[in-house]
Amino acid sequence: MHADAQRLTLGRVALYALLVLFALYYLTPLYVVLTTSLKPMDEVRAGNLIALPQTWTIEAWHRAWNGACIGVDCNGLRPYFWNSVRMVVPSVLISTFIGALNGYVLAHWRFRGSEILFTALLVGCFIPFQVVLLPMARLLGIFGLANTTAGLIFVHVVYGLAFTTLFFRNFYISVPEELIKAARVDGAGFFLIFRKVVLPLSGPIFVVCIIWQFTQIWNDFLFGVAFNGGQQAPITVALNNLVNTSTGVKEYNVDMAAAVIAALPTLFVYIVAGRYFVRGLTAGAVKG
Amino acid sequence: MSAVASAIPPRSLRGLADEWLPRIVLSPTLAMSLVFVYGFIVWTAYLSLTESRMMPSFDFAGLAQYARLFDNERWWTSAKNLGIFGSLFIGISVVLGLLIAILLDQKIRTEGALRAIYLYPMALSFIVTGTAWKWILNPGLGLEKLVRDWGYPNFTFDWLVNSNLSIYTVVIAGVWQSSGFVMALFLAGLRGVDEEIIKAAQVDGASLPRIYWKIVIPSLRPVFFSVLLILSHIAIKSFDLVMALTAGGPGNASDVPAIFMYQFSFNRGQLGLGAAAAMMMLMTIVAVLVPLMYLETRSARSAR
Numbered sequence: 001m002h003a004d005a006q007r008l009t010l011g012r013v014a015l016y017a018l019l020v021l022f023a024l025y026y027l028t029p030l031y032v033v034l035t036t037s038l039k040p041m042d043e044v045r046a047g048n049l050i051a052l053p054q055t056w057t058i059e060a061w062h063r064a065w066n067g068a069c070i071g072v073d074c075n076g077l078r079p080y081f082w083n084s085v086r087m088v089v090p091s092v093l094i095s096t097f098i099g100a101l102n103g104y105v106l107a108h109w110r111f112r113g114s115e116i117l118f119t120a121l122l123v124g125c126f127i128p129f130q131v132v133l134l135p136m137a138r139l140l141g142i143f144g145l146a147n148t149t150a151g152l153i154f155v156h157v158v159y160g161l162a163f164t165t166l167f168f169r170n171f172y173i174s175v176p177e178e179l180i181k182a183a184r185v186d187g188a189g190f191f192l193i194f195r196k197v198v199l200p201l202s203g204p205i206f207v208v209c210i211i212w213q214f215t216q217i218w219n220d221f222l223f224g225v226a227f228n229g230g231q232q233a234p235i236t237v238a239l240n241n242l243v244n245t246s247t248g249v250k251e252y253n254v255d256m257a258a259a260v261i262a263a264l265p266t267l268f269v270y271i272v273a274g275r276y277f278v279r280g281l282t283a284g285a286v287k288g
Numbered sequence: 289m290s291a292v293a294s295a296i297p298p299r300s301l302r303g304l305a306d307e308w309l310p311r312i313v314l315s316p317t318l319a320m321s322l323v324f325v326y327g328f329i330v331w332t333a334y335l336s337l338t339e340s341r342m343m344p345s346f347d348f349a350g351l352a353q354y355a356r357l358f359d360n361e362r363w364w365t366s367a368k369n370l371g372i373f374g375s376l377f378i379g380i381s382v383v384l385g386l387l388i389a390i391l392l393d394q395k396i397r398t399e400g401a402l403r404a405i406y407l408y409p410m411a412l413s414f415i416v417t418g419t420a421w422k423w424i425l426n427p428g429l430g431l432e433k434l435v436r437d438w439g440y441p442n443f444t445f446d447w448l449v450n451s452n453l454s455i456y457t458v459v460i461a462g463v464w465q466s467s468g469f470v471m472a473l474f475l476a477g478l479r480g481v482d483e484e485i486i487k488a489a490q491v492d493g494a495s496l497p498r499i500y501w502k503i504v505i506p507s508l509r510p511v512f513f514s515v516l517l518i519l520s521h522i523a524i525k526s527f528d529l530v531m532a533l534t535a536g537g538p539g540n541a542s543d544v545p546a547i548f549m550y551q552f553s554f555n556r557g558q559l560g561l562g563a564a565a566a567m568m569m570l571m572t573i574v575a576v577l578v579p580l581m582y583l584e585t586r587s588a589r590s591a592r
Binding site: 015016018019022023025026027029030032033036044045048049050098101102105106109110111114117120121123124126127128129130131132133134135136137158159161162165184187189190191215218219220221222225226236239240243244252255256258259262263266267269270274277278281 | 309311317329332335412421423433437464550
């Protein structure tokens with residue numbers, strides 16, 4: 001920002017020290033969770049929070065994955081992890097695909113009233129979902145979808161569409177109208193233009209949208225706990241049940257390993273595609 | 289832009305398809321929005337005006353559920369907690385996020401790595417964050433024990449199990465999770481500030497803190513509104529974090545409206561009361577968000 005910024009002054013040293021201090025603030029909980037998960041339980045009880053394990057063990061990870069008791073079943077998080085995978089993949093793909101088509105319509109095939117419809121659709125980004133919980137629970141019950149992954153997929157698609165449509169619409173607005181016009185003059189129709197002209201340009205926004213939806217749906221707890229608390233519950237619900245059961249001896253190392261297991265997929269996405277993750281956050285959040 | 293659609297008259301089958309396909313493509317989403325957003329809000333609103341307990345009933349009860357809600361001490365605890373949590377969570381996140389963004393905007397060599405560190409909590413589920421902080425704040429084995437082992441045997445940090453203070457643990461964890469995100473928003477805003485203005489002010493002899501206070505921060509007005517919008521939205525809806533961290537406890541000392549709504553609707557079978565609580569949450573969101581959105585669009589427009 002100023003010419004002498006690069007010189008090593010006392011101010012610069014203090015600046016870096018502060019930034020490192022903040023980095024420690026954000027990293028310490030991760031460090032504590034990881035080290036606790038790698039300690040045996042007697043060390044967790046005797047030692048202190050930030051000490052490194054004296055005996056490194058992945059026993060807690062084993063138990064969290066295979067053996068910890070969630071409710072009456074003692075099969076660990078594994079079944080719930082796969083529940084979440086089975087839930088997240090279809091919901092992300094369906095909501096992203098429909099959102100892409102919607103965005104394409106709202107950006108390049110406007111018709112009378114389409115702008116108003118878009119605004120009306122956006123309301124879905126703002127409502128607190130508590131306001132749809134009771135009717136949705138009833139509806140899922142009527143159709144036999146309560147406590148099923150299919151029901152949860154349906155819910156995530158329905159309430160994800162407002163966001164995915166917003167993403168694609170705002171991206172496609174920047175695709176030059178002339179491209180679409182030229183293709184139409186050449187005789188291409190609605191779907192052909194989408195496939196041959198628009199889709200090849202959509203790589204980045206697909207990544208942004210898929211990451212956003214993946215993170216949102218994987219991390220969801222409200223819909224999971226309200227509509228699917230049983231055998232097919234997602235991992236966030238299982239983790240909460242595991243950590244907040246008051247029966248038996250509390251195994252904090254298992255809790256921590258379980259927390260990391262639940263966080264790994266989204267952390268992995270963040271690490272490999274952080275740039276797109278941030279772009280989605282700002283794009284989705286500034287509007288929604 | 290809609291000129292394109294009318295430029296080619298819909299004579300042929302293709303023209304007819306191009307005229308109607310956009311509407312057909314959009315209609316499932318619109319229908320779902322109409323039923324599952326608007327319809328369900330109306331349904332919930334109606335439910336809140338009936339006698340419904342375990343099962344939905346359609347006996348109209350006027351505002352009786354709202355009267356019960358306002359007589360309910362737990363509801364007021366949760367409303368008060370939302371006020372405490374909301375204002376502290378938003379206030380601290382904004383100050384911390386802005387401070388880190390400004391520090392990071394000083395041509396820092398390792399900016400990319402630092403930014404990634406500050407922002408990673410945003411990728412986590414609130415349940416994971418809650419679980420982690422529940423352990424760190426554990427009075428018996430967590431931070432309290434650590435400081436005691438360091439030679440301060442009288443140190444107490446029992447907020448998690450202290451009825452008067454448990455809501456503040458939610459603030460601690462919430463700020464940890466969201467302040468990095470606030471930083472990212474402010475940093476993007478700072479990158480849009482014209483460097484020439486800052487240089488000119490420096491030539492005039494203004495100090496850097498003064499330049500930030502007088503010129504840079506005021507120019508971030510639109511970002512402030514976006515941040516407030518997002519954070520208040522997160523605060524009003526907050527449910528997962530409280531569930532994982534305190535589950536509303538001890539007792540119901542750290543209840544928030546979202547938990548009240550969930551427990552009365554799903555655990556206690558008081559559908560009408562739950563619906564009334566949900567409607568109050570919706571109204572709070574509207575009351576907070578609409579003025580903010582208005583101010584945001586206005587300040588964004590005047591900034592151009």
